[in-house]
Amino acid sequence: MTGYILKRLVSAIPVLLGISVIVFLIMAMIPGDPATAILGSYATPENVEKLNRDLGLDQGLVPRYFIWLGHMVQGDFGRSFALNRPVLDEVLDRFGATLILAGTSFVLCSLLGVAAGVVSAARQYGWADKAITFVVLLGISIPSFFLGMMMILIFAVQLRWFPVSGMWPIYGDRTVWVLLNHLFMPALALAVVATGVIARLARSAMLEVLRQDFIRTARAKGVRERRVIWRHALRAAMVSIIPVLGIQAGFVLSGAVYIEMVFQWPGVGRMLVDAILKRDILLVQGGVVFIAACYVMFNIMVDVAQAMLDPRIKT
Amino acid sequence: MRGFVTLLARNRLALVGLIVIGCVALLALITPLLPLANPNVIDTPNRFQPPFSAGAVLGTDHLGRDLLSRLLWGTRLSLAMGLAAAMIAATIGSAIGIIAGYYGGRTDNVIMRGVDMLMGFPYILLALAIVAALGPGLMNALIAVAAVNVPFFARNIRGITVGIAHKEFVDAARLSGMRNREIILSEVLPNVLPVIVIAMSTTVGWMILETAGLSFLGLGSQPPQADLGSMLGEARSALITHPHTSIVPGAMILVIVMGINLLGDGVRDALDPRLKSGALSRPMPATTVDRHGPVPVAQTDSLLDIAGLRTEFRVRDRVYKAVGGVDLHVERGECLGIIGESGSGKSVTALSVMGLVASPPGVITGGAVHFDGTDLIGAPYEVLRALRGRRVAYIFQDPLATLHPLYRVGDQLIEAIQTHDPLSKEAARTRAIDLLKSVRIPNAESRIDSYPYEMSGGMRQRVGIAMALANDPDVIIADEPTTALDVTVQAQILSVLSDLRRARGLAIIFITHDFGVVGQLCDRVAVMYAGQIVEEGPTEAVLRNPHHPYTSRLIDCVPTLGGGQRKLAAIPGLPPVVDRLPVGCAFAERCDKAEPACRADAIALMPTGAGRKTRCLFPETKQERIV
Numbered sequence: 017m018t019g020y021i022l023k024r025l026v027s028a029i030p031v032l033l034g035i036s037v038i039v040f041l042i043m044a045m046i047p048g049d050p051a052t053a054i055l056g057s058y059a060t061p062e063n064v065e066k067l068n069r070d071l072g073l074d075q076g077l078v079p080r081y082f083i084w085l086g087h088m089v090q091g092d093f094g095r096s097f098a099l100n101r102p103v104l105d106e107v108l109d110r111f112g113a114t115l116i117l118a119g120t121s122f123v124l125c126s127l128l129g130v131a132a133g134v135v136s137a138a139r140q141y142g143w144a145d146k147a148i149t150f151v152v153l154l155g156i157s158i159p160s161f162f163l164g165m166m167m168i169l170i171f172a173v174q175l176r177w178f179p180v181s182g183m184w185p186i187y188g189d190r191t192v193w194v195l196l197n198h199l200f201m202p203a204l205a206l207a208v209v210a211t212g213v214i215a216r217l218a219r220s221a222m223l224e225v226l227r228q229d230f231i232r233t234a235r236a237k238g239v240r241e242r243r244v245i246w247r248h249a250l251r252a253a254m255v256s257i258i259p260v261l262g263i264q265a266g267f268v269l270s271g272a273v274y275i276e277m278v279f280q281w282p283g284v285g286r287m288l289v290d291a292i293l294k295r296d297i298l299l300v301q302g303g304v305v306f307i308a309a310c311y312v313m314f315n316i317m318v319d320v321a322q323a324m325l326d327p328r329i330k331t
Numbered sequence: 332m333r334g335f336v337t338l339l340a341r342n343r344l345a346l347v348g349l350i351v352i353g354c355v356a357l358l359a360l361i362t363p364l365l366p367l368a369n370p371n372v373i374d375t376p377n378r379f380q381p382p383f384s385a386g387a388v389l390g391t392d393h394l395g396r397d398l399l400s401r402l403l404w405g406t407r408l409s410l411a412m413g414l415a416a417a418m419i420a421a422t423i424g425s426a427i428g429i430i431a432g433y434y435g436g437r438t439d440n441v442i443m444r445g446v447d448m449l450m451g452f453p454y455i456l457l458a459l460a461i462v463a464a465l466g467p468g469l470m471n472a473l474i475a476v477a478a479v480n481v482p483f484f485a486r487n488i489r490g491i492t493v494g495i496a497h498k499e500f501v502d503a504a505r506l507s508g509m510r511n512r513e514i515i516l517s518e519v520l521p522n523v524l525p526v527i528v529i530a531m532s533t534t535v536g537w538m539i540l541e542t543a544g545l546s547f548l549g550l551g552s553q554p555p556q557a558d559l560g561s562m563l564g565e566a567r568s569a570l571i572t573h574p575h576t577s578i579v580p581g582a583m584i585l586v587i588v589m590g591i592n593l594l595g596d597g598v599r600d601a602l603d604p605r606l607k608s609g610a611l612s613r614p615m616p617a618t619t620v621d622r623h624g625p626v627p628v629a630q631t632d633s634l635l636d637i638a639g640l641r642t643e644f645r646v647r648d649r650v651y652k653a654v655g656g657v658d659l660h661v662e663r664g665e666c667l668g669i670i671g672e673s674g675s676g677k678s679v680t681a682l683s684v685m686g687l688v689a690s691p692p693g694v695i696t697g698g699a700v701h702f703d704g705t706d707l708i709g710a711p712y713e714v715l716r717a718l719r720g721r722r723v724a725y726i727f728q729d730p731l732a733t734l735h736p737l738y739r740v741g742d743q744l745i746e747a748i749q750t751h752d753p754l755s756k757e758a759a760r761t762r763a764i765d766l767l768k769s770v771r772i773p774n775a776e777s778r779i780d781s782y783p784y785e786m787s788g789g790m791r792q793r794v795g796i797a798m799a800l801a802n803d804p805d806v807i808i809a810d811e812p813t814t815a816l817d818v819t820v821q822a823q824i825l826s827v828l829s830d831l832r833r834a835r836g837l838a839i840i841f842i843t844h845d846f847g848v849v850g851q852l853c854d855r856v857a858v859m860y861a862g863q864i865v866e867e868g869p870t871e872a873v874l875r876n877p878h879h880p881y882t883s884r885l886i887d888c889v890p891t892l893g894g895g896q897r898k899l900a901a902i903p904g905l906p907p908v909v910d911r912l913p914v915g916c917a918f919a920e921r922c923d924k925a926e927p928a929c930r931a932d933a934i935a936l937m938p939t940g941a942g943r944k945t946r947c948l949f950p951e952t953k954q955e956r957i958v
Contacts, residue, residue, distance in 0.1 A: 031448065035451070035452065037448075038448060038449065038457075138613075140612060153589065153592060154589070156592060157589035157592050158585050159540055159584050159585070165563075169570060169571070169574050223612075226613035229732040229733045232727070233727060233795075233798075234735070236719055236725040238716050238720035238750050240716065240750075251737050252735070252736065255737070267454060267455075270454055270455035271455060273459065274548070288463075289459075292463045292467065292550060293550075301460075304459065307456055311452075
């Protein structure tokens with residue numbers, strides 16, 4: 017298994033390079049003079065010229081890419097002109113909050129989605145199936161930012177169950193309980209769409225598996241139906257559910273942008289939107305590269321989980 | 332195409348979606364013609380008017396602008412943006428997909444690598460990066476959303492194109508000297524166009540959501556122009572004080588996207604042929620019983636007595652009578668063979684005993700299965716479950732498909748044991764090893780930790796047998812256990828079964844289409860044809876002197892070793908389809924002795940000599956034959 021993990025890590029290198037090329041090309045689309053875009057419109061001519069030299073902006077696209085990549089590999093993501101601090105420091109400061117939000121959401125949508133899909137399939141055409149199908153349809157149709165706003169309105173303003181926004185209260189202790197209290201609504205709002213998508217897939221994967229011969233074998237052995245569904249069928253269905261979990265992790269991670277805006281969550285997503293509006297290009301670039309790289313790493317973990325689940329995958 | 336439309340119309344939810352989307356689209360189209368207030372006229376003294384106030388049906392927003400007017404104009408813009416993004420993504424993505432799929436080779440490789448890279452990006456992040464580079468704005472948001480959806484189309488359309496590029500008509504076009512561009516436009520494109528349209532219809536909802544999302548973040552449409560997303564974004568600061576300004580645009584997005592999703596699901600279901608036949612239903616834990624009329628009493632006091640069993644498959648408006656009144660019985664320690672062609676109903680008979688016929692579509696409609704004195708048809712699930720594997724066990728045909736692929740064989744055996752016997756894991760494991768030894772698996776101690784895919788077919792089937800033996804059952808029902816195996820392995824499996832039967836006093840019901848196997852193993856044999864037993868009796872007597880013409884023809888089909896140049900007599904014709912069974916003898920159509928009387932009326936199974944029964948008006952009278 018260690019060998020397999022190493023192999024997957026090595027295979028991530030070309031993917032990371034590909035991502036860097038894509039980000040570089042997108043940033044090369046910036047209209048006008050890049051140095052001015054990076055330094056903001058109040059930059060002095062001397063600074064612009066120095067940056068042009070540092071980044072090789074007077075050279076062709078290919079040498080520029082390698083200079084750019086060289087900086088990135090050394091952990092030099094540049095300096096944010098709006099915040100006047102290194103991009104990497106700011107991204108790392110913010111990333112923890114995003115990770116807590118997106119991670120909780122991911123756990124929520126995986127558990128709820130798979131459970132809903134399994135129940136739906138096991139009770140196909142029953143009332144539970146119909147109810148779940150309807151809720152799922154509603155869930156994948158509602159924009160997460162609108163859902164978040166409605167949750168604030170109902171659960172924070174009307175019922176006063178949860179705080180309106182933020183990650184921590186302005187005053188008071190920063191305990192886990194306080195964090196959970198702040199986390200619940202945004203994490204749920206972020207999880208809803210992914211839950212719906214996962215539930216749909218889990219349902220059809222389960223229906224597919226439940227018709228297989230080995231399910232009949234389990235039943236012929238006298239295995240209790242609950243065990244047939246949750247052990248025999250689900251285990252086999254997970255083989256096709258797990259890749260979708262990986263894809264949904266990407267949606268949750270990037271969908272956090274909306275939720276962080278709605279709930280004033282101090283994460284990378286909100287930082288990105290602010291940076292875009294302020295035209296703080298290097299901060300955007302750093303945030304995008306960092307999150308994309310994290311997502312690549314996460315997908316490797318998904319592959320490893322898949323290999324651990326399915327002994328037929330050669331490790 | 333017409334079938335597709337009827338299917339879509341039959342799907343009520345899809346129809347609702349279609350109507351909703353139709354209404355919204357119509358409203359958006361005629362918005363400029365409606366007598367609405369100017370959506371951009373600011374009237375701050377009348378800001379935040381509640382809904383249903385004079386002059387503003389939905390109230391006004393934070394600048395006193397009429398919300399209804401802004402909602403309709405915003406809807407118009409959002410729909411247009413979503414559609415435009417979908418069109419751009421579909422056009423560019425499909426072009427890339429067609430080129431990659433048509434040319435194949437390196438072109439394909441390079442393009443698809445790039446597409447995979449793009450797909451490896453968290454979706455919204457890519458759109459954000461593009462907007463960051465181009466700057467916020469309506470057009471740039473549109474470009475960003477279209478761009479992130481290009482890979483989706485490219486990948487799907489490439490898959491379809493690869494299939495088409497190797498079809499005969501494309502080869503023919505190439506041979507006739509057409510250039511690649513002409514072939515793509517005249518042969519490939521028309522064939523992928525429907526797929527493109529469907530992919531668009533299922534993604535346009537996403538695109539509307541995404542453009543609205545970017546506008547919500549302030550990166551899309553810029554004031555004063557507003558789409559639904561930016562309306563929601565602007566209303567956010569007044570969410571708590573004046574929620575209606577948020578609810579109005581938000582609810583509209585929800586309605587639009589939900590309508591599109593309903594319609595898209597309907598389209599997808601109508602196009603998926605598997606859903607038409609209901610094949611995607613999952614079988615329930617026990618076969619449905621829908622038994623009318625009196626329950627037959629047991630005709631013998633045997634261990635297992637099947638009387639008048641009827642099982643049918645109900646698929647839409649068709650009824651396939653797979654088992655049409657079967658009487659059978661097995662004594663303790665006896666081996667009964669059931670023989671017949673595929674589709675004769677032998678497996679369904681066997682599976683009906685423990686309610687294992689897949690249901691839906693299977694339904695048991697009549698008869699009784701008395702096991703040790705109790706009728707199992709319609710027995711509560713828990714009663715059936717307690718008997719399954721403990722007193723009546725099954726061995727199935729294809730051991731690769733019937734063992735769970737992801738569990739070690741040992742764990743599957745241990746589970747079989749622990750299901751009916753609360754043993755500790757260690758004790759169960761010891762017993763599992765003993766079981767593997769009893770079916771002559773070498774190195775049972777190490778083999779127990781293998782996965783099914785690591786074993787040969789013969790080994791897997793031994794595991795299947797060991798699993799059936801796990802709880803020392805009274806009856807084993809073996810459903811063609813050797814059909815998937817080669818001849819030498821088959822002989823080993825038969826000898827294992829035969830020894831176990833003698834050692835443990837097992838009753839075996841052995842289902843097969845092979846007379847040779849029946850001859851080796853079975854005391855009695857029942858021959859099935861079109862869901863009925865046509866002949867039954869002691870194996871040797873039946874083989875030597877078959878009474879039913881079908882049995883006789885079936886035996887003639889068996890080639891004999893060293894039998895020389897004897898002509899193999901295949902039976903002409905095919906068995907009748909069991910949803911249209913004839914009134915009289917089901918075999919009459921293929922029988923060379925059939926008389927009008929054979930087709931006139933149902934024929935009973937009548938005694939024909941010592942322990943033998945035959946369902947024939949003119950039983951064979953041929954003299955002894957040598958098998």
